[in-house]
Amino acid sequence: MKSEELKNQEYKYGFTTEIENFKAPKGLSEETIKLISQIKKEPKWMLDWRLKAFNRLKVLKEPDWQKPKYPKIDYQDLYYYSAPKSMKDKPKSLNDVDPKLIETYNKLGIPLNEQKRLSGVAVDAVFDSVSVATTFKGELDKKGIIFCPISEAITKHPELVKKYLGSVIPLSDHYFATLNSAVFTDGSFVYIPPNTRCPMELSTYFRINASETGQFERTLIIADKGSYVSYLEGCTAPMRDENQLHAANVELVALDDAEIKYSTVQNWYPGDKNGIGGIYNFVTKRGACRGKNSKISWTQVETGSAITWKYPSCILQGDNSVGEFYSIAITNNHQKADTGTKMIHLGKNTKSKIISKGISAGKADNTYRGLVDIGAKALNSRNYTQCDSLLMGNKCGAHTVPYIKNKNSSSTVEHEATTSKINEDQLFYCNQRGLNQEEAVSLIVNGFCKEVLQQLPMEFAVEAQKLVSISLEGSVG
């Protein structure tokens, strides 16, 4: 990418879609929750579950141990439900969907029209609080794969939802998770039947459009025995000078011999150069490797959001299960990130691997915080952690806070971390061969992140590489 191109590259997803909205009244109350449940036509058990979470929320306190501090959020001044009016009665097919919405997704580079798609990716598009469309449903149905909005799953597949919802992230886990349990609106539900390999990538695209609205989505993925699924998640939001809250819960369950690969490219609006506006991305992501030989792999490229605060984790319950975490977190200007993972080893012969790359530029703060906990019964377990930080300029910060616990003698834990700046020699070498400073930095940073970028599915990898360059725009020189 040319350097002029880089310079002119503002946040390109910052537009707003002018569309008539239906919003639930502001504020967090039992009425709001009942209204959401009513709009979604939920059964009683679901409403009860939400109210239980709400009651629990009343006694919980917002955590305050994180590195990035933020002004107090007024939970009564938020909209908890917002949907385009045209979505009130769910359109039966893509032809019935409001053209404005289709256009929005085209602009974001996510055509919902199946014919236009070259690659085989099935998309569930979530706009504010509702799912707009899910593509390739027919093809997935044939294999018995369920891929639908969670609100649909609650009514159509209650036995699965009842069994797994809240089984990885309990209702009373922590403040934001409980808040989500009470007010979650939409998100994706995936069920892969036994011994099935999902033939295409599944993907959800989240878009926050309305102002003063929080997005609370809930994703639940279940991979039954011997199955495989690769799931992608993308997110954008308009440019606004207010901070918006995004508190999602993502639960993954992998049974015997199953594998889930979960990739995120997070590009929420990061706020402007002076740190005004942007999304607060407070997300709880957790996967349980319940079965033997199961595997969960998290890959994340975090370039957006004013504050990113999340720890995609793996609970390795099944013997021989594997957890992986690959992360790139880039913070520029006034962005702040406090991210990492938790690997909780409970089963025998469990393995985990953590590769984290943090890049900090401008006045940003980037923290890796992680936990590796090897239980007394997790014999012969292994963990390898590598977290590298790159600093660009002396107004930014890079921090590493790993927690390492090892409770048995047959397990091995290795942790390595380094912090440095871009190597002068490498820069000089690139400059010498005719690359200007910005191109050289972009090249070196991409090399620094290579280990993680490699883990992304093809379609995402190209996009993510570009994103890495754009995010660091203006940070050199």
Place this chain on the structure above:
Amino acid sequence: MQQLFNFNLEKISSSKKELLDREKNLKLFLEKGLPNKKDENWKFSDLNLIVNKNFKKITNNYDFEFDKKINFIKDFEHNYIILVNGSLKSSNLKFEEKTKVLIQKLNSLDELNYHTGNNLYSLNKALSSGGFDLVIKENYKCKKPIIIYNYFSSNLDDKMINNSNKIKLEQNSELTLIEYNISEKNRFLKNTFENIEIEKNSILKNITIQKTKSNGYFYKHISGSQGYNSSYQNFILSSGLKFNKIEVDMNLQKEKCNCFILAGLNLAEGEHQEIKTRVNHLAPNCKSYQKIKNVLESDSIGIYQGKIFVKDIAQKTDAYQLSKALILDDKAEFNAKPELEIYADDVKCSHGSTSGSIDEDAIHYLMTRGIELSKAKKLLINGFLSEIFENVQEEKIKFFLERIINEQIDAI
């Protein structure tokens, strides 16, 4: 809480003012009580739980009398300071010039008012029975090391010792200070605060050794500051206590200083040791190096919490942190939190942490050469720990440390 603690402040106060001051601090302490694991600094060592489990009542100590002869170290010539139950008893600095090395009794560390978050500091101020104040005058290099014989009498059951020390090295001076703990089988608590000031071009080598197994529960907080081109080397070899937490908080104030913190611990049944460090790089071109090694037997718990802080102006910092643990038993546990907080970009900071059991291949190699299993293990443990005190330059002290470590390993 009040039932557990039963302190007599009147007996240790010399004036009405002092008594009031102590009462004020005790009240401050009792409000929050002993730190528990909700406190991030005590996350891995819940002192409240540990104390409540092992003590029914605790009183303060006001007995500072000897009741036994001390066996002096004969391995090398040295000066000595004798502390009885934390209080300065006598000193013999026969190898040094009288005007250059000054020692006196210290009553309290009043100027140390930056421990606002540390509740044990309030407790220390409430009950402090003093300690020593050691000053090395400028341009003086001590000829022989000074050993602090930290002696504990045999009537300390359920008592608590609170003391505070001050060590100051003026410009261009040098000192090797060895703290040697000798205690009986009593079950007691000790809470120490120490302040170290190392001025320009000075070198302080500080070695902590525990002589015998002890039922002591120790907490020690060392805070210090370093001047231009100064050096601080801290060797911690204090295995044998039931509970021991050493906190080192070192401020590298001026350019070109270096700070080494090295620990080799060999923990046996029922022992719980924590090393917590915070090295603050506040000026450019400084170097810090931390290496913590733990050998964990039986149900022992080893903890390392280390933090490197690099201020934005501290360019060209070179900071390193390594913690390694050998876990010999499934009941043993190792916890680490090696932390980096960096605000300068032209730095080299790294940390590593590993834990696991003894390398099977290495044991196999030794056994094929005719060395039996238990001996092979001991050999490998020895190699693992000896890396720490190899950095001690004085041959005689090194041999002495080697001997102590060997005795510990033989006891496995």
